């Protein structure tokens with residue numbers, strides 16, 4: 001796994017806030033974020049695959065385009081580099097509890113871009129089962145409904 | 161005993177002769193009898209898959225999962241640079257400018273093609289529309305979808321993008337796409353039953369070399385592409401997993 005780099009002020013688009021996120025593996029990182037939302041690209045799917053510990057092993061072009069990171073920056077990085085400070089940890093606990101049981105998880109996720117802006121997705125994560133074993137996980141995101149995003153914007157803050 | 165070749169019923173009718181030519185090529189190349197079975201509906205073909213009556217199949221992405229994971233079919237090749245994409249269109253005069261402006265009870269014209277239905281429904285989700293929120297109008301083919309739209313009998317139509325692009329100019333001028341998928345990952349695949357593969361172990365290689373012979377190249381052109389790409393087991397598993405995430 002790669003060294004975990006802090007986010008940099010020179011990468012930000014416009015005014016930003018700052019916080020420190022501590023991840024499930026106890027590593028911590030300075031995170032910068034703005035209030036700019038980037039609309040989900042029409043007709044696209046954003047796809048990534050991780051190993052069983054959540055380290056990115058594959059991304060498609062739409063993932064690269066939307067996250068603002070290059071493929072090189074994404075590969076071998078923990079998927080949590082996209083975690084937005086507004087996302088409640090309970091959502092991800094539920095995600096991991098579900099997929100580790102071999103089940104499909106879906107939910108609405110606010111993602112953080114390299115430039116501090118955010119984008120909402122409707123994500124499905126599934127275990128990739130080969131010869132009866134979970135060998136990796138794949139997530140496919142699609143354009144979310146605006147109503148559902150508004151519901152999450154009210155509901156997620158209550159989960160902290 | 162003859163083997164059975166089958167093609168997902170979503171083929172363009174103009175390509176049917178291409179599949180007959182392909183079947184002739186197959187029989188000549190391998191000296192084996194292969195019968196080309198035509199199914200004009202998906203449920204009929206699915207029944208044949210369940211009854212193990214198919215040995216070689218040009219499968220749509222939706223059926224590929226069952227074929228590979230439950231019937232042990234082996235993926236061989238997929239058409240070069242040809243992925244399955246869908247499009248949602250309205251009549252030119254329709255008021256909606258984007259998917260989000262569509263309302264509950266919206267009349268949706270679609271064919272029985274399961275992949276296009278799946279992609280179409282996904283592209284309606286941003287409008288908060290699910291299966292139960294729309295009024296379905298099942299159509300025999302894409303021309304009839306276009307007619308329904310133009311006559312104002314349907315609000316939106318789900319098209320295979322390739323089929324939409326092949327509509328006549330006259331028809332297309334009266335329609336307007338609201339959204340086109342750009343998924344790039346999902347495609348049709350030629351898949352073979354392991355028993356038949358044992359009899360034709362070099363089939364994948366022969367398919368890849370088709371463009372080198374005139375008869376092979378002619379057969380491919382009749383199918384609407386230039387050559388096949390090899391597809392491996394894991395690549396196929398990945399596509400099936402992606403389709404799986406879209407089913408819910």
Ligand SMILES: Cc1cc2nc3c(=O)[nH]c(=O)nc-3n(C[C@H](O)[C@H](O)[C@H](O)COP(=O)(O)O)c2cc1C
Nearest residue numbers: 023024025050054079080082083084092137138139
């Ligand atoms: C296949 C897969 C895709 C994921 N995609 C995202 C994502 O897009 N954004 C995100 O914040 N977390 C994603 N996660 C969850 C992260 O692994 C992680 O749990 C989350 O970012 C929260 O970090 P933490 O668990 O270290 O607190 C994904 C996990 C998997 C297995």
